Amino acid sequence: GPTYDRVMSTKVVKAGLSNQGIPFGFINDKNEWVGFDVDMAAEIAKRLGCKLEKVVVNNNTRISFVQTNPPKVDMVLSNMTHKRVRDEKIDFSITYFFDGQKFLARKGTVKDVADLANMKIGSMQGTTSIVNAKAYLQELGNPNPQVTGYDGEVAMFEALNSGRVQAISTDSTLLLGYAAKVPGKYELVGDFISDEPYGIGLPQDDSAWRDAINFTLQDIWKDGTYKKIYDKWFGPDSDYPFPLTSKIEMWP
Ligand SMILES: NC(=O)CC[C@H](N)C(=O)O
Numbered sequence: 001g002p003t004y005d006r007v008m009s010t011k012v013v014k015a016g017l018s019n020q021g022i023p024f025g026f027i028n029d030k031n032e033w034v035g036f037d038v039d040m041a042a043e044i045a046k047r048l049g050c051k052l053e054k055v056v057v058n059n060n061t062r063i064s065f066v067q068t069n070p071p072k073v074d075m076v077l078s079n080m081t082h083k084r085v086r087d088e089k090i091d092f093s094i095t096y097f098f099d100g101q102k103f104l105a106r107k108g109t110v111k112d113v114a115d116l117a118n119m120k121i122g123s124m125q126g127t128t129s130i131v132n133a134k135a136y137l138q139e140l141g142n143p144n145p146q147v148t149g150y151d152g153e154v155a156m157f158e159a160l161n162s163g164r165v166q167a168i169s170t171d172s173t174l175l176l177g178y179a180a181k182v183p184g185k186y187e188l189v190g191d192f193i194s195d196e197p198y199g200i201g202l203p204q205d206d207s208a209w210r211d212a213i214n215f216t217l218q219d220i221w222k223d224g225t226y227k228k229i230y231d232k233w234f235g236p237d238s239d240y241p242f243p244l245t246s247k248i249e250m251w252p
Helices: 002-010 036-047 113-118 128-139 153-161 172-179 207-222 225-234
Strands: 012-017 025-027 051-056 075-077 097-099 101-106 120-124 146-150 167-171 186-189 196-198
Touching: 002 012, 002 207, 012 036, 025 036, 036 051, 036 075, 036 207, 036 225, 101 113, 101 128, 101 153, 101 172, 113 128, 120 128, 120 153, 128 146, 128 167, 146 153, 153 167, 153 172, 167 172, 172 186, 207 225
Parallel strands: 012 051, 012 075, 120 146, 120 167
Antiparallel strands: 097 196, 101 167, 101 186
């Protein structure tokens, strides 16, 4: 298809990446754009023999940037869950990361998960978190839960920090990434409320391109590179105190 042909002839691959998803794509203290998704994108580009061009996407643009004709980016790695509704608009690679959603609150403020039902909750527009959090709080017994959808991770975390909401919900890794900025202040509450398998977003109907990405992901997995990148961001020596949330054994 056209994306495969263009990437292979120009030797440039454009990747849509988040700049506020800690630790997937974010700006670190040294003002560098880093993260698990950034490393994965760089590794894929290298193996395709291409130069990587990084483009910022947010939760509201990450799908449209691969949907336009021609696409603004050739692949999107932005902690994006592979959902059927999204797959109607774009294609996805095989799953390259597994997470699930939880709630994050100030330490000691949620004694019982049921307390969440009547709290002000923050989530994000353009993500699965807004839908999942509402559904979960309804299950807990509040037919009209107060869930606000913020513009992105920074705005959502700021709402929690300033006390405008009492808890926030999204993928557990993102919650822990932000919580790590203020050690000891916040904690995850309750169990996973959803499954969030991440896929790389790709332009629709370009099977040569999708195959190239899928086989490259398998190669990255098979030779141990995936484990190295994974450990750098999520392992015991990383800057983030992650419990193993990702089902790293997902591929044989
Ligand atoms: N920032 C996010 O999008 C996290 C939520 C979830 N992974 C999603 O794709 O919607």
